Amino acid sequence: MQKLKLAVLVSGSGTNLQSLIDAQKEGYFNSEIALVVSNKASAYGLTRAENAGIKALVIKSDKELLDALLENEIDLIVLAGYLKVISSELINAYENKIINIHPSLLPEYGGHGMYGLYVHEKVFADKKDQTGATVHYVTAEVDEGPIIIQKKLIVDYDVIKSPEELQKAVLVIEHQILKEAIKIIEEQ
Template identity: 50%
Template sequence: MFKIGVLVSGNGTNLQAIIDSINNGFIKNARIETVVTNKEDAFALQRAKNNNIETKIIKVKSFENKQLYEDALIDYLKEKELDLIVLAGFMVILSEKFVNSFKNKIINIHPSLIPAFSGEGYYGLKVHEGVLKRGCKITGATVHFVTEEADDGPIIIQKAVSVKDDDTEETLQQRVMEEAEWLILPEAINLILNKKIKIVDNIVRRIC
């Protein structure tokens, strides 16, 4: 059984997309082993509990410094012997040590077509605000492997979404989730689970 750990800080809609894809059989032979959050009021915890998934709250402020927090997070995730770690709206910047502890086993969902509107400072509604301020006609979402540089890892899959003239940050965010994020995140997990991709020179290649 392919074991997935999901790290999330908020509502957990992408977590729900993974749960639904496992429950409806789109993702086969896999289970979410644990859901980890840094926020004790994250609604993602309820989503996990509704589906009998183990949860763990590990808060940065519970530790003297960020390194001790990461050490605790690394130890917990290693204990779970995970095949894949999914960052699904996890609002903590992770260090090189963390990334190298699970090299090529961490993926992230980002609400833009990387490299546009990505990297430091671009998260949540700030991404969609940037898209609208620039007057973009197309945006979308990207699933990528995580490296020590923010939003800079090899791209696994992307999906475009049209920007409407009357969009607000909130309406655009919702449509990007519905038309892209909730579709491509389960698809990316399937590609990894079924060994349908490989990384060559920092580029993800499909295996026929």
């Protein structure tokens, strides 16, 4: 079982980051969140990191990001609501060492512009009977990398009345499978 140094990249509130911080505290996985990076200074995920005693940085350029990752000896990058497309330079430097959480059962509802509530609005509008979340490796093609883990949610439209309610239900799955994905990678 490997112990990896993780960098978690966030752009917003950081609920997936918080689930990883909690999982680390519980000893769910061996790895250590060594760095949290956001492209937005207003991201609450930075506050979550600081509250947990984790180094937190605001970085806008890919060169600065790569330098920070190398300087902190990061083994695995976890995209947890990071809304900036990763550069090919970074993907090449960390080939098969970048994972992303996506709020659908890829390949459905993936690709450019499909993130957050937009995904759930589309699933809701299409009245899909199931949705879920996916953790996958990041490649140059957005949301097309090899899948590590997926978990389904059967959608009951008598219970789930809006895209926002659907988002909340899927977020529970995201929190579970993201920490499971790290455990899977540690065992490889």
